[in-house]
Amino acid sequence: MADELKLLSTWFSPFGSRVKLALHLKGLSYEYVEEEDLMNKSQLLLESNPVHKKVPVLFHRGKALCESMVIVDYIEEAFADAGPPLLPSDPYERAVARFWVAFIETKLVEPWFKMLDGTRARAEMADGVKQMLAAVATLEGALAQCAKGRPFFGGDGVGYVDVALGGLLVWVRASEVLLGGVKFIDAARTPLLAAWADRLAALDAAKAALPDFGRVIKHAMMRRGAAAAALAQSN
Amino acid sequence: MADELKLLSTWFSPFGSRVKLALHLKGLSYEYVEEEDLMNKSQLLLESNPVHKKVPVLFHRGKALCESMVIVDYIEEAFADAGPPLLPSDPYERAVARFWVAFIETKLVEPWFKMLDGTRARAEMADGVKQMLAAVATLEGALAQCAKGRPFFGGDGVGYVDVALGGLLVWVRASEVLLGGVKFIDAARTPLLAAWADRLAALDAAKAALPDFGRVIKHAMMRRGAAAAALAQSN
Numbered sequence: 001m002a003d004e005l006k007l008l009s010t011w012f013s014p015f016g017s018r019v020k021l022a023l024h025l026k027g028l029s030y031e032y033v034e035e036e037d038l039m040n041k042s043q044l045l046l047e048s049n050p051v052h053k054k055v056p057v058l059f060h061r062g063k064a065l066c067e068s069m070v071i072v073d074y075i076e077e078a079f080a081d082a083g084p085p086l087l088p089s090d091p092y093e094r095a096v097a098r099f100w101v102a103f104i105e106t107k108l109v110e111p112w113f114k115m116l117d118g119t120r121a122r123a124e125m126a127d128g129v130k131q132m133l134a135a136v137a138t139l140e141g142a143l144a145q146c147a148k149g150r151p152f153f154g155g156d157g158v159g160y161v162d163v164a165l166g167g168l169l170v171w172v173r174a175s176e177v178l179l180g181g182v183k184f185i186d187a188a189r190t191p192l193l194a195a196w197a198d199r200l201a202a203l204d205a206a207k208a209a210l211p212d213f214g215r216v217i218k219h220a221m222m223r224r225g226a227a228a229a230a231l232a233q234s235n
Numbered sequence: 236m237a238d239e240l241k242l243l244s245t246w247f248s249p250f251g252s253r254v255k256l257a258l259h260l261k262g263l264s265y266e267y268v269e270e271e272d273l274m275n276k277s278q279l280l281l282e283s284n285p286v287h288k289k290v291p292v293l294f295h296r297g298k299a300l301c302e303s304m305v306i307v308d309y310i311e312e313a314f315a316d317a318g319p320p321l322l323p324s325d326p327y328e329r330a331v332a333r334f335w336v337a338f339i340e341t342k343l344v345e346p347w348f349k350m351l352d353g354t355r356a357r358a359e360m361a362d363g364v365k366q367m368l369a370a371v372a373t374l375e376g377a378l379a380q381c382a383k384g385r386p387f388f389g390g391d392g393v394g395y396v397d398v399a400l401g402g403l404l405v406w407v408r409a410s411e412v413l414l415g416g417v418k419f420i421d422a423a424r425t426p427l428l429a430a431w432a433d434r435l436a437a438l439d440a441a442k443a444a445l446p447d448f449g450r451v452i453k454h455a456m457m458r459r460g461a462a463a464a465a466l467a468q469s470n
Contacts, residue, residue: 051334069337073330094309095300
């Protein structure tokens, strides 16, 4: 069954990284197809995600799935017997995980895009930084609440929130450099998240799923404004 | 079990309407508590949704659940044996429903708020109208794809997408009036959605869950700018 899985993404997409993380955590093998140029999209992307025309797209049994966290839900449900579950079985605990993922999407990803968008006014970008710092501070509290002293948002194992935030990790780190030294996840300000980030990055699944930090920096430096535009082509 | 359910919302909140719709579709009874003044929030709201401080909040067995669609997921999972399922059992079909709900949140609700926000520049509001018209046109296609000739997004029965969009219905209609006659859901332009809206509004669950159209118009007219601010206090 696993060999019918095909992932279309770009090597640097943080949203593609979420899907890769989930696939590796579940131990599912897949064919990977690189979307070469998001400014000149492939026929495969245009046809498989006609609404958003964004990566990642996961193909399974010839059907296309779009939107990173919708794909993660799908992997969780279609391969329920593969690997450890990402969501707990208790409905309340599941709701807590979904609440934090919704928080990440609206309170972290949105200002983050604003912040990296070189076409916006300086004040608007500064506003994005402020909002993202506030979001990270809230997530520090969320980690304490969810993990209760255990290593991950998911508890002892990597869960739904870990995948949602973990996929973004290299880009969050890269943003710190690109913005000239703002610290989002930092041992002094967010000690729990900083330790969490180290633990997550050390996992085999993360090593396989996340892009190389140096390569992301180089890519972003080279493209600067265009990097934000390209990022905005994934969800 | 059902008598332990308590919903905190405002009578006009479209997001509260989603939760009410789900509760009524499942045949669950609940205590309803009105959040009287969103500009001067109750201690109950501030304590039960400390992150967003928004309605609706559903209480079940003393635990608070926030974010309308997270609450709908919870109702679906915690009361799996009550009423018809909102999500199909097939993982791919579930992903399709989740994809369209994510679409509604980002492509319909966001521009809708922009459009109704009297504090924004006229050009930005006009941009919101344009984006919302585009979103509704896409949803017309989604309905054809999901319903395949049957009455609802969920097929023969009301489903997850029907709840997400149905909760907004009275406010979408009210927005048409408030904006001086723009037509979003319209028999000529979106015949499938127009017929769907009529079918949905005729359901007992919708009659119980959705606010009165005239009262919404009166409320919005009276408050105008403040109405958008109040709307933005629910999610």
